[in-house]
Structure formats: structure tokens, C-alpha cells
Amino acid sequence: MTLAPSEILSSLDPEDSNSIVKAFAANTAFRAAEWEELTTEDNPYRRPVRPDDLAWLDYSKPMPAAKALKLSALLGHRMLRNVYDSGLLYLPPTAGKAPETDGAAFYSDRNRMLGALAAPVLEQHLFTLLDGERKPLGSSDPAHLRREVREYYQQRIAEPGRAFTTALATKDRKASATFVMLQLSAFLPAARTAVGRAALGEYDATHPGARTFLLDDYRSWAGLHDTYRTLLAGAALKPTAAAYWQLCLGTSLARGNHLHQLSHNREKYPEFLGALLHHKIEEAADGPRFAEVFEDGLGLRSTLFDALGAVRETDLDALVDRLLLPLVGVYGDRAVDRFHQGFADARWFSQLWDEDLAEQLAWADSIELHQEKAERISKHIEDNNIVVDLDTFVESNEETSTTHVHNEHRLVMVERGQMHFWNNTTHKLEFNEGDKVLIPVSRLHGSTVLSGECTYHQPIIPEEMYQQF
Template sequence: MSSQTTASRNPVLADLGLDPHDENAVVKAFAANSAFRAADWEELTTEDNPYRRPVRPDDLAWLNYARPMPAAKSLKLSALLGHRMLRNVYDAELLYLPPALGGPGDKDGAAFYCERNRVLGALAGPILERHLFAPLDETLGAPEAVAPDTFRQEVRAHHEHRLAEPGLAHIAALSTTDRKASATFFLLQLSAFLPAARAAAGRAALGEFDAAHPDGRGYLLDEYRTWVGAHDSYRTLLAGADLKPAAAAYWQLYLGSSLGRGNHLHHLSRTREKYPEFLGALLHHTLDQSVEAGRYTQVIEDGLGLHTDLFARLAPATADGTSSATALSAVGDLTDRLLATVHGYFGAEGVGRMRRGFAEARWFAELWDEDLAKQLAWADTIPEHQEKAARIDAYLKENNIEVDLDTFVESHEETSTTHVHNEHRLVMVERGQMHFWNNVTHKIELHEGDKVLIPVTRLHGSTVLSGECTYHQPIIPEEMYQRF
């Protein structure tokens, strides 16, 4: 059925007046939902409103989602905003309830679940998926048929490697000066994808396929039941960090890579023809939790002084109180269990597709690990980046070097929804004051003459404190950035 025929039969589509050939227009229309509007100063967190999810829709005027995203841009602005929008597409298919009726979420909830949003989400979802998941084809290539033993050996080798070497984010979190801030931000990122991963498993369990894959549905339901059973531990852990478990409560502080990990699993779980790929991705997620459970626990205990059993409960076997051999055995048993039925039904081609899903999830996990490590290191060294900004500014002036420059004049309480830049930038306050922020733990005050260096792809936002604030953002070339 053509887009025009569909539009003529659906009153929502007919009222949109969209060009069916302009895919960017569809994405913009979806982002124009009032629940996704840019943030106000009092909306830095949205703990009582699971539907309030700022997207920065104005930026879509110059971003192009109609073409695939190169892997080199996987942490840049189109990826961050794209994963925000795609999570909204997926979550509009699930049930979220506000803490209480009659609160701030009522109006946004109506917009979030309205027919117009569902229709636009159905249209925008495939466009966003093609854009955001293009790096997987670029870096991994097409899946190939493979023997079960080959894939089994690859999983074990990867598992042994992960057990032997801590991730970059784990090392960064334990190396920062402000461990509380680092552990809090680390926990926020986990809240962006751990619940989504288990919701994706629950979604994938829906259907009648026991005859074809008798072990599949039980495994997927067990994954979701594990999350439901651990929810009290999850809520207690967040409460100990003065956080709330509401969906999207800290939306503006989720890294694009954190949203991406959950979105990838959602994408595979709802794309029913990719069942083997989903099982491979979920196998990686299980392996990842087995490896990281003790490390997550260490970061939380070190930075927040909280003791939690959450991560041990979510892992089949962990390094926390058990041996590496036990962890390897548990993941190995799961690998055998899934391989037996995938190979039995889909053959070697199905095993190759399962292997591809595993590789995709691994790609997202490694992207996240690097992204989070860099964010933690930068946020912990803001004074150093203020000093670097002053040195760069002095160097530009002394050598009469002109660089591209953006200037902003903003009024009291005007807020910049959190974002990343596609290049290195300085923030230089000429007149007025602003709050600069990158965590829930504290804000950084910038006054007249203050400067800070923001490296490419680092998440941040700001709010004007004075009646008016004028600030500049010189764009710093890579070569100059490396010099300083």
C-alpha cells in the first residue's frame, strides 16, 4: 500500500500534510510532540513525569536522518538525539504510569500515548533505525553461516578476555577525584539501559513459538521475571543515591550510547524476523552482566558507600563471590542451550545470525564503555578544562588566529537542553552568569570572563542565572585541541 493511499485512509496521516518522500519531515513531526519539547530550567530532572523527554527539536532543522550515519559519528549529535527519539518510539508501545494521577505527567502522558504520536512513531521508527544502526553494517558486514562449535568457542574466548580485563569506564570511575559524582553518573547510565534490556526480553517472549523453539519463551520470560523480582533491590539502590526509579527521570543525563544499548535490544526484539539476532544480542547482554556485576558493585560501593545485591541478582554467575570458572560455566551452559534450538530450527545460517546479534551488542557495549570513560574523566577535571580554555583563548589572541564562532544572547532561566557538539568548543561568558551542568550532583557557575573547554561529544547543558547572558563558542580545530 502506498504512503498516499495510507494517508487517505488514516485521518491522522491525512491531517499531517507530510510529503511521503521527505523522511526528515516525518522525524521532525514526531519530535514536535509537546512531551519532547526543549527543557525549561525546572526540568533538569523529571522524576515525577515518565513522559517528559526533551529532544532539542530545533536542532533537527540541520540534522539529516534520511541517510545512514557513518560509524565515525556514532557519539555525535545526530546519534544522541536520534536515540532519544527512537527510545520514545519504543517506549510509547509500553506501559508507563506516573507516581500519581493529577500531577505534571497528565498532559504529557496524553501527548505521549495519543494516536498521532503512535502513527508518527511507526513512520519515524524505521527511518531512525536505518540511520542509527548503519554503523553495524559498516563495521561488521553481512552475517555468514557458521558451525555451532565455532560460535561457542568465540563466545568463550570473548568471555575469558572480559573477565581478565576491566572496562575503561570501570577504571575511569575508580580513578576520579569526585567518586560520588562519578558513581552517581555511572548509575544513571545503567538506569538508561538495564530496565530496557529486560523489557525487550519480555516483549520478545510474546507469541506462540514453543513448538518451533520450546526453550525460547521460557528463557525470555525468566529474563523478564528476574528483573521484576529484583525491582525492590533496584529501587533501594537508587534511593540510597537520592535517585528515583521512574522511567526517564534523568533523561537529560543519559548518554546516547546508554540509550543506544537499550534501543538495540528493543529493535531486535520487535523486529520479529530477527529472532536469532536478538538471542545473540541477549546472550551478550547476559555475558556482560556476568562479567560486570562485581565491577558495577565495586563502583557503587566505592563512590556511594552503598551495598547492593542488584547486579549479582541480574547475572547468571558473577565474579562477586564466585569463581571465574563458575561464571564461564554458567554463560557456557546458556550458550549451549540457545545454540541447540537455534541450530536445530534455523541451521548454520541461524547460528551465523545469532553470532551477528552477539557482535552487534558487543559493538554497542564497547562504544558505551569508551563514551562513559571519557565523560567521567572530563566531568572530573572541569577546573583543568577551564585552565586549558584560558590558554587556548590567549593563544588565539596572541597569534591573531580567527576560528569559527557562535554567539548566543539568552535571557534569565533560558535553558539549553543537554547535548553534545560535533567539534571541540570553548564556552566564554562575555556578560552575565550561567549554570553549566553535566550531572545531578552539582552545577558549575560561570561568570563574566569565565571559560571552559568542551571536547567533542561530551554531554552538557546550561541555564542562564542573570537577567541576560552573552556567551561565545569558538570552534577549536583538532590539531589545536591536541596541542593543548
């Protein structure tokens, strides 16, 4: 039965913004993953969110920066991407019952309405922290902004991100390169789609040339589809939207969501242009590094990063003036501050992503070491009769845990049965009775039970104990 808009609204508690988020996440296309859904290469609408976790997560207030790599951020950015994408066209690569059913739910009036209500709740929770992290420009003089942009460009060109150096130092470089490509797929198409959304409107008289600039940028991306698809194919990946949803870091989703948020909320046009400028600088700095990681780990020599047309240092001043100066006539000196705000916030998300990806790559490449650490920590707890908080799970065959992160360090200890454990598309780890592994805070992973039943425990490891090992 389809509920009328008034019935949908009446079912929500206006005093409980969490009820709106929960109602949105209850969409059948967002249900928890099943065992065969590690990837969804034939279904762009199937996007597991772990809705059961919303029973204890609070989206009614802003998230502190200290939790930007934790569970509410990951699930929040998954839900927010679903809000933004429900207003865009996605088509499945082939016909099938699953994409037909999930597509109907994804594009339903109910989903659009609940998404419109959930978006400001999620945006407040996920983006308010930027107000406390942003360093002010200190001047409303465009020359001051141009200088900061040039200095940042020079710094980024000179200093490779930690994520790239980590990827090139891992033992399994094929797995690392594949995971890096999965993260690129989570934000590069989203960022360019946000540019296309921002281009729509009639504003040429006030901001001459801006619309064609944005449209040309999006058109160039659309023209690179075959190049992008070939790059993914070289890693045995497909270009279907959200095909590798469960393996996208929250920070990868956040980078695309930030641009979507600014383009979706039309009053944030100056902030959007500042964030777009940052994105173009990142492409100039990181394009060659992505190419190096993919060539090293996968043997791919893609022309995608050359074809993106990254901005050059000699063009920066003119680009800042082209994007910014007409806005001063509309918003006054405040335009400079707002443009810089978008630039600085995009920079913050980029740095957070670099840290997150580097940690994920290093952990995934050293699972054996973390299994050894788990044994030592477990023995330390037992030998010293240390009491720690403990969660125990009893799950049946093919029961699956949608990929997630923990808000604390945990051990996974299999008491009985077998399970698959995964953190990439390249392979799965089989855990049997007695096996243990240490999962540090904020590391993305999922699991599936292989045996008829599996009992496993998750002791929560205090930070002080974690540092000992």
C-alpha cells in the same frame, strides 16, 4: 483539534523521511527542556529531544561510525527510545497536571502513528553502521561460535572496562559513581523490558523452552524492583522511568535500544538471542565492577548484581546450544551467522559505551583543568590573530539549553551575565562574566541562564589546535 490518520499522513512529505522524524519530535512531551527540568522524577513522559536541532540534522541516510558519539546519534537514540517506550506501560509516581498532559501526548494515536513511521528511519540511521563494523564469524559451525563466546567471556571477566577504572580514579568519586548509576538506569531496565517484549508469542513447538526462558528472565527482573529502587535511593535517585533523561549518554540509550530494536522487529529473533547472550555475559563481567564503583563512591553494598543471576562460564556452551540449535532447523546454517551478528553488534555498542563513559567521567572530573585550557586556547587565538568559526548566543533569564553534545571542540566564553552549567545531578557549575571552559567533542552538558540576560560565545576549536593544549 485531533487529526485523523489520513490527515496526519497527508501532512508528511513521502519523499522526505526527515519530515517524519521532525513530526514525531514535535510532540509536546519532547519539547526543549525548561529551567526546572534538569530531572523529571515525577513525570515518566517528559523527555526533551532538542527538536530545533532537527532543522539541520539529516536522518534520511545511515550515520557513519565516525559520528556514533555525535549529536545525531544522541538525539536519534532519544527519539527511538521514545518510539519503543510508547508501546509500554509507564505510570507517574503521583498525580499532577504535567504528567497527565504529557502522558496524553505520549500515548496519543498521533504519537503512535508517527512513531511507527519514524522507527525504520531512525533504525536505518542509527544501526546500519554495524554492517561495516562487524567482524564475521567465519564459520557456520556452532562449535566455532561456542569457542568465540567462551574466549570473549574470559576476556571480559579478566579485563575491567576503562569506564570503571576511570570512575575509581577520579577525584570526586561520589559524582562519578552517581553518573555511572544514571547510565545503568538508562539501559538495564530497557534491556530487560526488551526481553519481556521478545517473550510474547506462540513459538514453543519450534523453539522448546525459549518462551519460559525469556519470561523467567523478565520475571526475575520484575521481582528485583525493590532491590533496584533501593540501589537508586542510596544515590538519592528515584526509579521513575526517564527521570534523569537529560543525563543519559547516547551510548547508554543505544545499548537498550539495540535490544529493543531486535525484539521489536520480530523477524530478527536469532539476532535478538545473540544480543541477549552478550548482555548476560556483560552482566557477569560488569556486575561486580558496578558494585565496586557504587561501594567506593557512595558507600552502597547492593545485592542487585548478585541477584541478577549472571551466566557462569561452565554454563555457556549449554546456553548457546539451548538458544541457537533449534533455530538451525528453521533458518539452516544462516541461523548461526544471524545469532553471531546480534552478539557482535551488542559487543560493539558495549565497547563504544565504555569509551564514551570513560571520556565523560574524566572530563567532568577535571572541569577546572578545562577552564584553564580554555584560557590558554583563548589567549593563543587572540595573540596570534587566528580566525576561528564562532557562534554567539544572547539568552534571557531561565532560558535553558537541553543537554546535548557538540560535533566539534568548543569553548564557552561568558561575555556578560551568569549561567549555570551542568553535566550531573550532583552539582551545577556557576559561570560569570569572563569565565571560560573547554568542551571537547561529544561531551554531554547543558546550561541555564541565571541573570536577566546572558551573552556568551562558542569558538570552534580545530582538532590540530585542540591537540596542542
